[in-house]
Amino acid sequence: MTDDRVLIARLLGPSELELSCEACFEEIDRYVEAQLGGDDADLLVPGMAAHLEGCPACREDRDSLAGWLRVA
């Protein structure tokens, strides 16, 4: 993707319905465990994938939790 396309994607965000940051925090532990367990996390928590695409802070939190669970 070109820089312009990346910028457009950031400006417009996800087109799908998405969770709020509060709902994301509520569900992130279940979502990450499902991902690490090989389950269909996006089916389990609808709206999470779109939110993580649109919210850099929650995306980082997801990555942090997944990374920590791999080494803890």
Add this chain to the structure above:
Amino acid sequence: MIVTLPSSCPDGRTLDAESRVWLTRLRAADRDRAVGELHGLLMGAARHEVNRRSRSLPPGSGVDLDDLARQSADDALLAILRKLDDFRGDSRFTTWAYKFALLEAGVKMRRRAWQDREVALDDDAWLRIADRVGTPDQDAETRELLRAIGVAIETSLTPHQRTVLVAITLDDVPIDVLAERMNTNRGAIYKALHDARRKLRAELAAGGHVR
């Protein structure tokens, strides 16, 4: 002391054995040892997170990472004990607990990394998008879309929505930092960003630029 192990959450969901033990110990009158053990786990997660993010700090920032990890673990522990009855057993108890410590550590590190950086809350900054329209390697569709987005930002968004959109998408200001500077929280900032994006999409769809 005899304690009764809860076998399920209030909604009837079955808990795994380890989570059940954690809940029972943390709900007991003599819970100090369990609280101490939990704090130790939270410290481990918080230390890992602040060390992982330490490269985001400016050189010579002098941040005491261990102290910041301890503050994160302390704040996480308070939140966990306050919300203990909210644990639904959707994940292991420790996974649920770790997310509080990692959130606290992540927010504190983002804010430290930006502590001495200016955040320009300028709703005219979106005009920079216009500078990107018409660069030599741009295809016609991208050029037109950027132009339409610029118009939609100018005509459809409130000043607050423009400020939030520009800070996060053009200036890479972390949402938690922006929230602190604007005296609000992550959820409120993201709501403003989400509303701005929805308006942009509606304008672009009305103009036939996106479906």
